[in-house]
Ligand SMILES: [Zn+2]
């Protein structure tokens with residue numbers, strides 16, 4: 001049986017090991033993709049720390065990847081009905097098996113909550129073959145949503161990474177109106193994409209609060225007008241600054257993309273009466289927080305919206321943005337740091353401790 005080299009999380013908190021993983025016989029209408037670039041993101045850190053539910057260890061992490069179709073069995077088409085061929089440069093939606101048959105999919109119209117969905121690199125394990133991006137190749141099961149992504153766009157698509165479709169979903173939930181004040185809490189990959197997309201949506205002043213300074217500098221490049229370092233300004237000072245920048249009212253829309261539960265309350269307190277708060281940064285469980293239901297929520301007449309994951313529409317838009325020479329500009333300024341597959345532990349450490357803006361694993365190294 002042929003094998004591919006892959007980085008495997010065997011169990012929580014154990015160093016990641018390189019292993020030869022067998023490639024199963026390709027089912028009808030499936031494919032093997034030779035991986036060119038894959039990301040290292042906060043979710044991979046949480047996987048390694050055991051903070052996500054329903055994860056079948058051992059597994060190969062890496063959910064957003066780009067590469068080339070190496071082998072196809074049967075026939076494959078993209079969503080526009082165009083056939084895909086061996087050798088085509090592609091990316092694929094990491095979410096698989098959304099059923100479009102269940103109550104969540106059909107009645108609630110919340111397909112990201114479909115109980116049948118599986119995610120490459122997160123809820124598919126080694127039993128599913130090479131099913132994560134930190135490998136030489138990934139086995140794409142039948143009905144995986146694949147889109148053509150020419151080689152010249154692959155790197156910038158990865159600069160957005162999984163944060164881009166997530167941020168597209170968050171900005172869609174936020175329903176930003178022209179010239180509104182937008183506050184983005186967090187300057188990680190989701191926060192930076194939320195800044196760029198808010199600008200694209202016609203926001204007026206965009207304020208980004210985060211850390212460290214080089215990420216905030218990237219936020220300015222991505223379209224923020226005002227940046228504030230959370231390590232240099234206390235909660236009160238930050239809130240005061242937001243009110244000063246928004247005619248004393250607070251932000252029309254706040255997008256929370258931090259991973260810190262405290263930021264959810266700060267988001268509510270920094271938003272104007274009858275404004276919107278979108279909570280997208282609490283993808284993993286970081287605990288509880290208290291707030292005052294009267295003064296923070298009810299009296300303010302706030303809309304507080306959760307935003308879980310992303311679906312094919314967000315992924316499709318992300319690919320389209322990266323193929324557009326004008327729209328893609330904000331992501332061109334995101335500094336990328338590349339690691340080899342052998343350096344995957346180092347890459348994960350760097351993302352966990354936060355000094356990098358975006359880390360990629362590149363097999364060519
Ligand atoms: Zn479903």
Ligand SMILES: [Zn+2]
Pocket residue numbers: 039040041042043044063064161162163
């Ligand atoms: Zn990710």
